[in-house]
Amino acid sequence: MTTEQELGAAPMSIMDSLVRNDRGGPKWLWRSGSLVPWADARIHVNAVGHASVASVFEGIKAYVSHDGNRLLAFRLDEHLRRLYESARLVRIDIPYGVETLRDAVIEVLRANEYREDVYLRPWAFPAGIVQEQMVPAGVSCELVVDSWTFQSGLGTERGCRAAVSSWTRINEASMPPRVKAFSNYHNGRLAMIEARENGHDWPILLNERGKVSEGPGACIAIVRDGVVSTPSTTSGILESLTRETSITLLRELGHTVVERDVDRTELYLADEVFFMGTGWEILPVTWVDGLKVGEGEAGPVTRALDAAYHSVVRGRSAEHADWLTEIPF
Ligand SMILES: Cc1ncc(COP(=O)(O)O)c(C=O)c1O
Structure with a gap:
């Protein structure tokens, strides 16, 4: 009992783990086409507001396999499909195909040499300093794949x-x-x-x-x-x-x-x-x-x-x- x-x-939870003040972060994340050192992945403060309002994302988990010799990303393609669907609904045009995003996720997992369960967060947001409050359709977008480890409750x-x-x-x-x-x-x-x-x-x-x-x-x-x-x-x-x-x-x-x-x-x-x-x-x-x-x-x-x-x-x-x-x- x-x-x-x-x-x-x-x-x-995801909500709690978003507050990550105490973590150094992984070594690498994927940003708009290539791996970038996690600490260097900065944007201008003016870009935060409207770009955040318009951004869409995914939450994906990669679990260490039962035999401990690989990571298993769970329903990766379905999550990526949902990312494209979210982007479509808010008229963000993701300039990468699903193959590229799948590779990006795998690249982030490999580059950070994870040997634990990992949460991955790809997200897309209007690029640059958006001054038009309503973030018009058709502006170019950035895509970032970030990640961090988590402890499973299963x-x-x-x-x-x-x-x-x-x-x-x-x-x-x-x-x-x-x-x-x-x-x-x-x-x-x-x-x-x-x-x-x-x-x-x-x-x-x-x-x-x-x-x-x-x-x-x-x-x-x-x-x-x-x-x-x-x-x-x-x-x-x-x-x-x-x-x-x-x-x-x-x-x-x-x-x-x-x-x-x-x-x-x-x-x-x-x-x-x-x-x-x-x-x-x-x-x-x-x-x-x-x-x-x-x-x-x-x-x-x-x-x-x-x-x-x-x-x-x-x-x-x-x-x-x-x-x-x-x-x-
Ligand atoms: C509001 C909300 N509902 C449901 C879910 C569960 O969705 P999924 O099972 O695809 O992670 C999530 C996951 O983040 C969520 O944020």
Whole structure:
């Protein structure tokens, strides 16, 4: 049995790890066509504001294989495809083909001589000092691939306390969550501040129709009477690759998975609730709004999914090798 204190401990997240004051950084990142020493990858302060508003990005993980002799980038091509889709939606024209970006990611992993699990962040943003506030379509863009190591929570006993946020999830009519844009994270950040101030770990955002959408950095699913339900991709969520992966793995494990509207009150009646995302991996929600979920620890479906996901990302499973890009040590 996990103690309440352990359950309450917020896991290291993408959001947390973005605050990296204490790290020296890797040796290299990839910027607009070549490797650049990490410390020299500077831009002018005037370039930050509007370029940041317009930028889109991806979050990708490369896991050390179970036999310890290579890195396995998980669903690399699908992440890169989503980067192009985000860029298309905000009219950023990425001047590199997918082969170049795939090579760039591999180059960054090799150049930094990583022998640990690595998080990779490719992002595209308007180049130079953008003076036109609305960042017109067609301006040239820069592309950077940065990276850092992380500690995986897969296969560990963990859980988090979530709370339904008073903030509404951004929506298709104003800021489409389908676009993986840094700007969208202001919404999640407000919800996170509220959740933390009220003593919870993570918020769960409802959409403009009052239905469950997602967390600030992950999608969500509930298990009730053996059926897994997760908000559909038109519920105000990012089209998450971990969500898609989880649906596939859960069905292979014999579970029924339904993509549908999920009500807030279903969170309170669920036997299990879990987040799914590249950064958060499979994160059990053990309390929602002060109500214990099931036994207050990860339930059997969540544990089975965690184990299956862990096995796939480390290349232990014979299945889904096509989801992995190998980078031998
Ligand atoms: C808002 C949001 N939803 C969902 C996800 C999960 O997406 P993926 O599984 O593709 O990482 C993320 C991941 O960063 C996210 O930021």
